[in-house]
Amino acid sequence: xxxxxxxxxxxxxxxxxxxxxxxxxxxAVASYAQNPPRVVxxxxxxxxxxxxxxxxxxxxxxRVLVLGAGGGLELKVFAEANPGWQFDGxxxxxxxxxxxxxxxxxxxxxxxLHQGYIETAPEGPFDAATCLLTMHFLTPEERRRTxxxxxxxxxxGAPFVVAHLSFPQNEPERALWLSRYAxxxxxxxxxxxxxxxxxxxxxxxxxxxxxxxxxxxxxxxxFSGVSLFYAGFCFRGWVAYG
Numbered sequence: 001x002x003x004x005x006x007x008x009x010x011x012x013x014x015x016x017x018x019x020x021x022x023x024x025x026x027x028a029v030a031s032y033a034q035n036p037p038r039v040v041x042x043x044x045x046x047x048x049x050x051x052x053x054x055x056x057x058x059x060x061x062x063r064v065l066v067l068g069a070g071g072g073l074e075l076k077v078f079a080e081a082n083p084g085w086q087f088d089g090x091x092x093x094x095x096x097x098x099x100x101x102x103x104x105x106x107x108x109x110x111x112x113l114h115q116g117y118i119e120t121a122p123e124g125p126f127d128a129a130t131c132l133l134t135m136h137f138l139t140p141e142e143r144r145r146t147x148x149x150x151x152x153x154x155x156x157g158a159p160f161v162v163a164h165l166s167f168p169q170n171e172p173e174r175a176l177w178l179s180r181y182a183x184x185x186x187x188x189x190x191x192x193x194x195x196x197x198x199x200x201x202x203x204x205x206x207x208x209x210x211x212x213x214x215x216x217x218x219x220x221x222x223f224s225g226v227s228l229f230y231a232g233f234c235f236r237g238w239v240a241y242g
Contacts, residue, residue, distance in 0.1 A: 036073070036133065037188070038185060038188035038189060038190055039181070039184065039185045039188065039190070039198075040133065040232060040235055041184060041232030041233050041235065042230070042232050044077075046132065046163060046230055046232070046235075046237060047073065047074045047077040047078075047132070048077065048081075049229060049230060049237075050074065050078075050130055050132065050161045050163075050237075051077060051078050051081045051082065053159055053161050053229065053239045054078075054127075054128040054130070054159055054161065055081075055082065056159065057127075057128070057157065057158065057159050057241075058085070058127040058128045058158070058159070059127060060082075060084045060085075061084050061085070061086070062082070062084070062085045062086070062127035062128060063085070063086050063087075063088070063124070063126050063127050064078065064085055064086070064087050064088070064126060064127060064128045064129065064130065065087075065088050065090070065121055065122075065124065065126045065128070065129040065130070065150070065153060065154075066078070066087055066088065066089045066090065066129070066130050066131075067090050067091075067118060067121070067129065067130065067131040067134060067146070067150070068090070068091060068131055068132065068133065068134030069087075069089025069090055069091050069097075069100060069113065070089075070091030070092075070093050070095075070096025070097055070099065070100055071096050071099050071100055071103065072089070072099065072100030072101070072102075072103035072104045073103065074130065074132055075087055075089055075100060075103075075104060075107070075111055076103055076104055076107060078130075079104065079107040079110045079111065080107065083110070085110060086110055086111075086112075087110055087111045087112070088111075088112050088113075088114060088121060088122050088126075089111055089112070089113045089114065090113075090114045090115075090116060090117070090118065090120055090121045091113070091114075091115065092115065092116060092117060093115075094115055097113045097115055100113060101113070117146075118145070118146045118149040118150065119149065121149075121153060122153075123153060124153035124154065124155070125153060125154060125155045125158075126153050126154055126155065126158060127154075127155055127158050128154075128158050128159045128160070128161075129150050129153065129154060129158070129159075129160045129161075130160070130161045130162070131146075131150070131160075131161075131162045131163075131164075132161070132162070132163050132164075132237075133163065133164055133235075134164060135162060135164040135214075136164040136165035136166070136206050136207075136208060137206065137207075138207065139207045140207065140209065140213075140217070143209075143217060144217060144220070144221060147217060147218065147221040147223070148221050148222070150242075151221060151222045151223060151242045154242030155242065156242060157241050157242060158241065158242045159239055159240070159241055159242075160223060160239070160240050160241070160242060161237065161238070161239050162218075162237065162238055162240070163230055163235060163236065163237030163238070164214075164235065164236070164237075165202065165206065165208055165234050165235055166208070166209060166210065166211045166214045166234075166235065166236040167208070167210070167211065167233075167234045167236070168210055168211075169208060169209065169210045169213075170210075174203075177233070177234050178199045178200075178202065178203050178234070179199065180233045180234065181195075181198075181199050181202065181233060181234045182195040182196050182198065182199040183195075184233055185198065185199075211228070211236050214236065214238070215228070215238065218238060218240045222242070223240035223241060223242060224240065224241050225239075225240060225241045226238055226239075226240040227239050227240070
């Protein structure tokens with residue numbers, strides 16, 4: 001792998017940005033499910049916590065918008081835990097949506113999949129929305145537009161759960177957090193050289209923001225009650241309300 005594919009393969013692989021998506025590559029699609037648990041601390045629990053945060057306010061027949069849904073991992077967790085919920089999953093990569101269909105199997109009866117970006121999503125209104133391990137691919141301008149479009153599709157007070165790479169961007173803290181990313185990946189079984197290359201590629205290629213900037217952007221785009229619920233080394237997650 002080159003450094004760019006290392007960085008992208010280490011992440012979820014679903015991007016709302018216009019940049020080329022690595023998950024049009026059959027090899028990347030085939031290895032998709034193996035990667036997130038090895039680089040995202042508490043990956044499985046992050047999905048479970050997301051479902052619980054949605055359930056605090058969503059009705060038994062909730063309609064939920066899932067951005068970056070390719071692969072279907074979180075959709076499977078959400079659908080199994082809440083058989084009355086219906087989901088609209090959005091992802092730009094057709095190959096990843098096919099993988100989501102295979103992952104979901106009979107659970108597809110709860111899911112509608114849409115190829116594209118936030119503007120492709122149905123208008124709703126939705127009872128909740130999620131965006132896991134996707135926002136770090138977006139420029140600040142794209143993030144702001146996406147957040148505005150998500151909030152516009154939510155019912156008043158509906159929860160939005162978002163989690164992605166977010167850590168201090170001033171040196172030397174930035175370099176320290178990136179070294180921790182590589183260290184966690186290495187202890188999870190990823191080759192040390194590949195983990196270091198992935199960390200370097202993330203640093204060079206992804207438009208990362210600090211947690212303070214991320215949280216401020218949620219407020220600036222009209223969300224309220226923003227609360228940090230997850231922190232796993234370089235990753236942060238918030239719940240906010242439309």
